């Protein structure tokens with residue numbers, strides 16, 4: 001429960017789930033609510049209450065989760081351009097230990113702070129994409145950036161395709177998944193058990209990947225930004241070019257337009273759980 005203490009009589013301005021709370025309302029976070037900025041003065045984790053205050057600042061905060069994801073069961077999988085798509089049950093452990101302050105517009109790093117919150121475990125469902133041939137011959141550092149950038153764009157496109165809040169899906173990218181022994185992008189559902197989004201993403205895989213490539217290619221930024229490949233954590237790296245190169249290897253023949261991608265998505269075989 002998010003409580004605004006700015007007025008004389010504090011009022012509840014919203015509720016978010018415990019998983020989202022880890023990254024959005026830790027102490028000293030800037031929480032955005034209806035385009036207004038609120039500083040989180042105090043988070044009472046046990047009481048599930050975040051106390052916030054209206055502010056007007058030139059930065060936002062970004063807390064990265066350290067997520068460990070382990071597939072428990074594969075419900076369906078199928079080969080796809082450059083790799084394999086799948087969905088199934090996973091166990092996610094999420095720990096947040098720090099946040100960054102980033103300047104609006106330039107994403108310049110203005111500092112950081114610690115987050116002291118317990119680890120959360122979540123058993124849920126996920127859609128995943130294993131990059132096989134598409135990731136061959138890459139430098140590990142480049143692949144790391146490409147997977148994360150492509151994953152962020154896929155996360156954004158998934159939210160549009162399924163009409164979700166982007167926070168409903170979490171992202172994990174692994175340069176070498178211990179489970180698949182290959183580079184893997186996971187989109188997991190941020191609620192216990194999942195609500196069927198993963199299977200829908202699996203079915204719309206081609207649209208999802210082609211849409212992510214279109215989103216990045218069409219973005220006005222030069223080398224990646226929060227609107228396409230995500231917050232630029234390493235400003236000297238061209239996340240845009242790397243993510244695009246990877247995605248194009250995963251949508252051979254259907255990058256040209258959303259129409260072709262949609263057709264491929266409809267024609268793709270679907271396997272039942």
Ligand SMILES: [Zn+2]
Pocket residue numbers: 219220221222224225226227228229
């Ligand atoms: Zn961009």
